[in-house]
Amino acid sequence: MNPDSPSSGSPASSDGPVSPDGLENPIPTGIQLMALDPAFREDPYPILADLRRRDPVHHDVQLGRYVLTRHDDVERVLRNPNHWSDPRKALPGSFSHEFLGRDDQEPSMLLMDDPGHKRLRNLVRHPFKPRAVAKWRERAREVATRVISELEEGEFDLIANVANPIPTVVIAELLGVDAELHEQFKIWSDASSKGAFGPANDPADVVAAEEASECLNGFFRDEIEKRRSCPGQDLMSSMLNTEQTDDRLTDEEIVSQCTLLLLAGNLTTSDLIGNSVSALLRHPGQLEKLRGNPGLMQNTVEEVLRYDTPVTNSGRIAHEDMEIEGVKIGQGETLSVSLAAANHDPAVYPDPDTFDIERKDTHHQAFGGGTHFCLGSHLARLEAAETLSVLMDRFPKLSLGDAGHRYAGNPSFRGFETFSVLGEH
Numbered sequence: 001m002n003p004d005s006p007s008s009g010s011p012a013s014s015d016g017p018v019s020p021d022g023l024e025n026p027i028p029t030g031i032q033l034m035a036l037d038p039a040f041r042e043d044p045y046p047i048l049a050d051l052r053r054r055d056p057v058h059h060d061v062q063l064g065r066y067v068l069t070r071h072d073d074v075e076r077v078l079r080n081p082n083h084w085s086d087p088r089k090a091l092p093g094s095f096s097h098e099f100l101g102r103d104d105q106e107p108s109m110l111l112m113d114d115p116g117h118k119r120l121r122n123l124v125r126h127p128f129k130p131r132a133v134a135k136w137r138e139r140a141r142e143v144a145t146r147v148i149s150e151l152e153e154g155e156f157d158l159i160a161n162v163a164n165p166i167p168t169v170v171i172a173e174l175l176g177v178d179a180e181l182h183e184q185f186k187i188w189s190d191a192s193s194k195g196a197f198g199p200a201n202d203p204a205d206v207v208a209a210e211e212a213s214e215c216l217n218g219f220f221r222d223e224i225e226k227r228r229s230c231p232g233q234d235l236m237s238s239m240l241n242t243e244q245t246d247d248r249l250t251d252e253e254i255v256s257q258c259t260l261l262l263l264a265g266n267l268t269t270s271d272l273i274g275n276s277v278s279a280l281l282r283h284p285g286q287l288e289k290l291r292g293n294p295g296l297m298q299n300t301v302e303e304v305l306r307y308d309t310p311v312t313n314s315g316r317i318a319h320e321d322m323e324i325e326g327v328k329i330g331q332g333e334t335l336s337v338s339l340a341a342a343n344h345d346p347a348v349y350p351d352p353d354t355f356d357i358e359r360k361d362t363h364h365q366a367f368g369g370g371t372h373f374c375l376g377s378h379l380a381r382l383e384a385a386e387t388l389s390v391l392m393d394r395f396p397k398l399s400l401g402d403a404g405h406r407y408a409g410n411p412s413f414r415g416f417e418t419f420s421v422l423g424e425h
């Protein structure tokens with residue numbers, strides 16, 4: 001990382017397995033490769049670089065998975081349509097089986113295989129296409145303007161006041177939730193996300209998450225009923241609309257897609273907004289460049305997605321016995337792909353740890369790849385760009401606040417719990 005990055009510079013802590021060469025520090029493994037570990041949470045990149053260099057197809061015995069860190073390996077795994085995502089096909093004891101699935105529950109689209117996955121994705125994908133999403137730009141800007149104009153000059157927490165509320169309001173509007181219910185909707189959505197993605201070590205959070213998701217399910221069912229007799233222009237209505245196809249989603253499927261969109265779209269986009277502001281404030285030269293040339297906004301968002309990747313990991317399940325880089329992997333084992341490591345692979349990106357909003361090659365793995373490629377990528381990019389632009393206009397002098405930051409400990413995500421900024425005119 002650059003000298004002005006949050007890097008602690010230290011590779012892994014010391015109680016993992018010893019390296020096969022017996023000479024260097026132990027190879028980082030298990031929890032050391034997750035945001036639950038304080039060193040990884042603060043700065044995963046030197047740890048992942050160490051792993052990529054010494055053990056690029058790493059058998060993580062602690063968590064039952066193979067961790068891949070090279071760009072090309074990650075891309076190949078994601079784009080292989082034969083690999084599975086359904087945790088019910090995973091080997092008992094493997095990461096996917098133990099942490100992602102429940103035998104008694106139909107998984108969400110993200111964890112489904114064809115033909116079920118293809119069917120669902122086809123039925124919900126239309127409102128997420130670039131043209132359809134472009135219509136949301138103005139609305140996203142209005143939401144960002146409303147939220148940001150309420151902020152007073154001075155020090156404030158960017159996450160609580162900007163990065164968290166904006167994506168929730170945008171997705172609520174997209175789904176067609178009435179404005180007076182947004183506050184309640186946000187409370188349910190936050191509690192339910194915390195249960196789905198948080199470290200889950202507080203039993204009170206688990207109970208609150210279960211209650212919130214019951215409320216959300218009931219709420220979505222009522223909303224579906226309303227739209228049956230009186231359809232609107234929103235996403236829920238479009239999921240009910242069967243005109244373009246002879247297939248249709250059941251009510252339960254619509255409820256579960258709405259929940260997935262909420263869970264998949266909120267935390268991730270909040271993290272992207274927080275990571276963007278952090279990268280720009282820690283690299284004032286880049287921020288000045290962007291202020292001088294707002295045409296660089298799109299490139300800036302792509303560079304943040306690469307440089308400080310909001311979803312650090314995705315995964316697939318090996319569909320057959322195979323060998324990657326000489327490592328034998330059995331059918332049903334978890335292939336855990338590190339998107340964050342792939343995005344910093346020096347074999348692909350010159351100076352990978354440099355934040356450069358004018359970088360020529362802006363491709364990255366931040367939205368995954370292949371058949372499960374993120375459905376909300378265009379929406380997320382647009383929301384981040386509009387939020388950054390409104391924030392920079394409102395506070396021509398924006399800098400780091402005295403209260404500092406705290407990273408969140410959500411496994412597989414990279415983002416802030418709090419991030420203090422000083423907003424001045």
Ligand code: HEM
Nearest residue numbers: 109110264265268269272314367368369372374375376380
């Ligand atoms: C910066 C924001 C976001 C990031 C970094 C992100 C990242 C990802 C990643 C890594 C995957 C898995 C892809 C794979 O394994 O190949 C994914 C899937 C998905 N994302 Fe996003 N996402 C973001 C925002 C959103 C938003 C705003 C929505 C919707 C409102 C969304 C909806 C989905 C859905 C539905 C899937 C499952 C797609 C499938 O299985 O076919 N995401 N996302």
